[in-house]
């Protein structure tokens with residue numbers, strides 16, 4: 187198997203009929219970086235900046251943040267890196283950051299909610315990102331956006347930092363691209379105005395599915411009760427893809443779904459041309475991709491999307507039968 191994946195590394199990531207799909211990795215620490223080259227991935231689709239904060243015993247200084255971001259960009263070279271701003275709070279606890287206990291941490295004071303209330307924290311991070319990316323392309327996305335005003339506020343913070351640094355003569359990124367993560371279902375019903383404010387969106391399917399089905403992603407007892415390979419969830423994903431196409435905004439997905447070959451297959455069938463996953467999944471997903479008969483899969487997905495009653499074999503079973511045929 188390992189041999190087979192290594193042989194695939196140099197091969198372009200495309201379906202049997204030649205449709206390219208960008209396969210990227212999720213990362214968060216310096217130790218993840220060698221995986222970028224080893225896996226042959228196209229870039230880092232999700233850089234979880236909170237990991238540096240979670241492994242530290244005190245708040246990382248601005249200079250330490252900047253150093254990490256610059257090292258990541260150095261290692262990536264020409265390959266794009268998408269930095270996600272701090273996604274802390276909820277279950278991602280920082281021992282040195284005081285937080286009140288919460289009944290429902292997943293629904294609580296976390297991610298962009300916390301960041302907008304503590305602009306000092308957010309501005310330090312944004313400044314570190316802007317400085318680290320001097321002369322290069324910088325892609326930043328915001329987690330847990332629930333309404334569009336949050337995105338506006340986040341963009342304002344970036345603009346302020348940009349102007350501040352420019353005033354003091356810093357070299358700014360060559361290009362700045364801003365995105366929102368789609369993880370909260372409320373965004374599904376404001377997709378057009380959302381798309382007008384961003385350069386890209388990335389679906390966090392772990393959280394989106396958690397909130398879509400009201401199922402705690404960390405609770406083993408219910409974790410396998412509902413299947414993301416289902417018509418309703420596919421319709422949600424398709425809705426996002428359609429809005430992206432309508433507005434000329436690229437849509438990617440960076441949750442765990444992207445890293446399981448059967449789910450990744452379904453995502454490509456739905457229309458995703460860029461997905462980001464744990465680095466060890468690149469080989470298996472690429473192995474699936476290069477043998478994929480896309481037109482045939484698209485016909486099956488269209489059938490699933492139209493299927494009203496959900497009687498008969500499950501979506502997973504139908505996809506499995508397709509994959510084995």
Ligand code: PEP
Pocket residue numbers: 232234273369389390391392393394440441442
């Ligand atoms: C997600 O929610 O799918 C995601 C990629 O973010 P995280 O797993 O870090 O919450």
Ligand code: MG
Pocket residue numbers: 329369390392393
């Ligand atoms: Mg998430």
